[in-house]
Amino acid sequence: xxxxxxxxxxxxxxxxxxxxxxxxxxxxxxxxxxxPPFFFSNPVDVASQIVKWFSTGTIWKHLLITLWESILAxxxxxxxxxxxxxxxxxxxxxxxVFDPYVKMANALPRVVLAPIFTLWLxxxxxxxxxxxxxxxxxxxxxxxxxxxxxxxxxxxDNARMLGMNERQLMRHVYWPSxxxxxxxxxxxxxxxxxxxxxxxxxxxxxxxxGYLIQQAEGVFDVAGVFAGMFVLSxxxxxxxxxxxxxxxxLLVWRPAAAEHRD
Amino acid sequence: MENATxxxxxxxxxxxxxxxxxxxxxxxxxxxxxxxxxxxxxADGEFVAIxxxxxxxxxxxxxxxxxxxxxxxxxxxxxxxxxxxxxxxAGYLFQADALFxxxxxxxxxxxxxxxxxxxxxxxxxxxxxxxxxxxxxxxxNRYPHMLSGGQRKRVGLxxxxxxxxxxxxxxxxxxxxxxxxRQIMGNLLLELWTTDRxxxxxxxxxxxxxxxxxxxxxIMSAGPGARIIGDWRVxxxxxxxxxxxxxxxxxxxLHREIWAVLKDEVMKGYTQSSQVAEAG
Numbered sequence: 001x002x003x004x005x006x007x008x009x010x011x012x013x014x015x016x017x018x019x020x021x022x023x024x025x026x027x028x029x030x031x032x033x034x035x036p037p038f039f040f041s042n043p044v045d046v047a048s049q050i051v052k053w054f055s056t057g058t059i060w061k062h063l064l065i066t067l068w069e070s071i072l073a074x075x076x077x078x079x080x081x082x083x084x085x086x087x088x089x090x091x092x093x094x095x096x097v098f099d100p101y102v103k104m105a106n107a108l109p110r111v112v113l114a115p116i117f118t119l120w121l122x123x124x125x126x127x128x129x130x131x132x133x134x135x136x137x138x139x140x141x142x143x144x145x146x147x148x149x150x151x152x153x154x155x156x157d158n159a160r161m162l163g164m165n166e167r168q169l170m171r172h173v174y175w176p177s178x179x180x181x182x183x184x185x186x187x188x189x190x191x192x193x194x195x196x197x198x199x200x201x202x203x204x205x206x207x208x209x210g211y212l213i214q215q216a217e218g219v220f221d222v223a224g225v226f227a228g229m230f231v232l233s234x235x236x237x238x239x240x241x242x243x244x245x246x247x248x249x250l251l252v253w254r255p256a257a258a259e260h261r262d
Numbered sequence: 263m264e265n266a267t268x269x270x271x272x273x274x275x276x277x278x279x280x281x282x283x284x285x286x287x288x289x290x291x292x293x294x295x296x297x298x299x300x301x302x303x304x305a306d307g308e309f310v311a312i313x314x315x316x317x318x319x320x321x322x323x324x325x326x327x328x329x330x331x332x333x334x335x336x337x338x339x340x341x342x343x344x345x346x347x348x349x350x351x352a353g354y355l356f357q358a359d360a361l362f363x364x365x366x367x368x369x370x371x372x373x374x375x376x377x378x379x380x381x382x383x384x385x386x387x388x389x390x391x392x393x394x395x396x397x398x399x400x401x402x403n404r405y406p407h408m409l410s411g412g413q414r415k416r417v418g419l420x421x422x423x424x425x426x427x428x429x430x431x432x433x434x435x436x437x438x439x440x441x442x443x444r445q446i447m448g449n450l451l452l453e454l455w456t457t458d459r460x461x462x463x464x465x466x467x468x469x470x471x472x473x474x475x476x477x478x479x480x481i482m483s484a485g486p487g488a489r490i491i492g493d494w495r496v497x498x499x500x501x502x503x504x505x506x507x508x509x510x511x512x513x514x515x516l517h518r519e520i521w522a523v524l525k526d527e528v529m530k531g532y533t534q535s536s537q538v539a540e541a542g
Contacts, residue, residue, distance in 0.1 A: 154359070155362065157360070159362075161330075161352070161353065162374045162377065162421070162422075162425065163377050163378055163425065164377050173362065176362070176365075253363055253364045253405040253407070254407070255407040
């Protein structure tokens with residue numbers, strides 16, 4: 001199928017879905033409105049809400065806050081994950097001792113930590129960053145750990161026979177391998193950074209997309225909730241496109257088959 | 263037939279294994295003796311091929327010479343010095359893919375010089391030269407996954423040779439390649455080797471390849487407790503062409519002679535490995 005016709009079909013799905021939504025929310029069918037506007041709003045109201053946010057400029061503040069929280073959560077979580085992942089992979093003793101606690105911490109649904117972080121760090125951005133960090137950290141940590149562990153024995157022997165010392169092994173062998181694993185999970189970890197930020201905002205904050213959605217919900221403004229959701233989706237898709245671009249540059253050495261993943 | 267014990271050579275010995283025994287700890291605290299009391303000497307500038315049935319410990323012997331494995335008993339001497347730790351004089355061409363997948367062909371070749379402290383520009387220049395001499399001058403910026411199996415072996419060869427090791431250890435390096443590519447690689451290897459005659463220890467399961475390439479062919483028995491059971495000098499003249507040399511009468515005579523010894527061991531090795539498979 002050509003690109004153009006695929007795009008046309010994709011657009012058609014959106015048009016049909018929106019048209020159905022608008023129709024069922026405004027025109028009675030068999031003597032009944034199937035999507036009562038109070039619960040489902042309608043596409044026109046949602047669109048006008050979005051237009052209003054952007055034309056008045058109120059949305060930018062919230063978008064920037066959420067973006068900033070996501071970036072911080074991703075950066076801090078990744079840094080921690082890389083450092084601890086490397087440390088554990090090179091010190092099997094340490095890894096063995098901490099193993100049950102790592103599993104325990106990772107098994108915990110992170111949402112329950114939100115109230116604690118709010119208590120500790122207040123209603124500002126840092127409680128959201130902390131929530132994102134707990135999500136990002138484990139993904140990066142497990143991948144870096146695996147990346148260092150998975151270097152093949154042959155490649156390691158070859159490196160040593162070529163005269164590498166421990167430090168050079170780190171730089172030329174373990175580090176690139178760990179990075180490749182970390183980048184292969186980039187979509188997931190960036191996604192989780194955003195999840196952490198938005199969920200944190202939703203549970204208690206004064207700004208951000210999560211806050212916007214929560215406020216709309218509080219006054220039964222269904223159009224506002226849907227509008228917030230659409231803006232959030234677009235935001236995540238834009239970030240994901242950015243990640244894909246970064247990934248293409250950094251993983252040129254990977255066989256193409258490895259790029260087909262979620 | 264030349265006799266079965268390694269002969270003392272007048273030139274310096276690049277590698278000398280004396281009564282080297284290699285054992286591994288396996289499950290249930292048992293010990294598996296892979297190689298028992300192996301005596302093997304490779305003279306400086308000599309090309310020695312080790313042939314033996316699958317799983318006889320040929321690679322183990324090579325790893326001992328490389329210093330990657332320590333023998334449980336016996337001694338390893340490299341240029342008359344006892345070997346401690348890794349063998350710094352040796353280059354090792356592995357059977358499996360050993361290139362760094364995240365480095366381009368050029369960087370893969372240059373790395374050996376870089377880690378030794380050569381300036382990067384110099385290392386890259388030399389690497390480009392080596393890529394050209396293995397016939398891959400135009401592939402410098404390819405990553406290993408973009409190269410064919412034969413091309414990867416060429417890069418591997420350049421990666422090892424750029425460091426100019428005095429000893430070359432090769433573990434079935436052309437094993438995964440198809441028959442034609444193997445012969446082409448064999449000729450390339452001989453061509454490069456002729457320019458500066460390093461000591462070579464070449465492990466293979468292919469007797470024809472061994473005779474075509476080497477000065478001496480050493481036969482190992484089937485494991486466990488594999489021993490060296492035969493040692494033949496190859497009387498074929500150099501320079502050799504691998505395609506041509508196989509048609510030589512002397513080649514056939516020697517092949518028949520060695521195969522008579524090797525066949526029994528191959529059958530023994532085969533029965534053992536199939537028994538293990540059934541038991542496991």
